[in-house]
Amino acid sequence: MKSTEDQLNHVMVEFYEKLSSWEQAVVKDNGYSLPQIHTVEILGGHGPMRMKELAEKIGVTTGTLTVQIDKMVNADLVTRMPHESDRRSILVALTEQGQALYREHDALHLQLTGELTAEFSDAERVQLLSFMKRINAEF
Structure with missing residues (x-):
C-alpha cells in the first residue's frame, strides 16, 4: 500500500495536470x-x-x-x-x-x-x- 505522502504527491500532480488542461482549453480560443x-x-x-x-x-x-x-x-x-x-x-x-x-x-x-x-x-x-x-x- 502506498504511503500517504506518495498518494498526496500523485493527487497533487493529477490536480495540477487537470487544472493546466482546463486553463489551456479556456485560453486557446481567446487569442x-x-x-x-x-x-x-x-x-x-x-x-x-x-x-x-x-x-x-x-x-x-x-x-x-x-x-x-x-x-x-x-x-x-x-x-x-x-x-x-x-x-x-x-x-x-x-x-x-x-x-x-x-x-x-x-x-x-x-x-x-x-x-x-x-x-x-x-x-x-x-x-x-x-x-x-x-x-x-x-x-
Whole structure:
C-alpha cells in the first residue's frame, strides 16, 4: 500500500495536470497565450506592479517579461507608467481591456471553484482554504 505522502504527491500532480488542461482549453480560443493570461491574473489580483516584482511572481526573467509586456502593450492589455516615488522603476498596469479580460477569466475560475467544491460543506471549504494558503506560503 502506498504511503500517504506518495498518494498526496500523485493527487497533487493529477490536480495540477487537470487544472493546466482546463486553463489551456479556456485560453486557446481567446487569442492570448497562457503566460499573458497569467500576467493579467496577477495584475488583476494585485494591481500595478514593478517589472521586477511581476517577473518574480510569474517565475521568469525581466528580459523574458519585457518581450511579453511589449506584446501585451500592443494588444492593449497593459500599459507601462513611471513609478511615482522611484524614477528608475516602471510599473505595469492593466488597461480597461486588460481589466475586462481579468474579470472574465476570474469569473471562469470562480465558476470552476464552485463546481469543484459544490459537494463540500462550508466547514470543508474553510479547511480547504486554510490548507491552500499554507501550501502557497511554502512556495
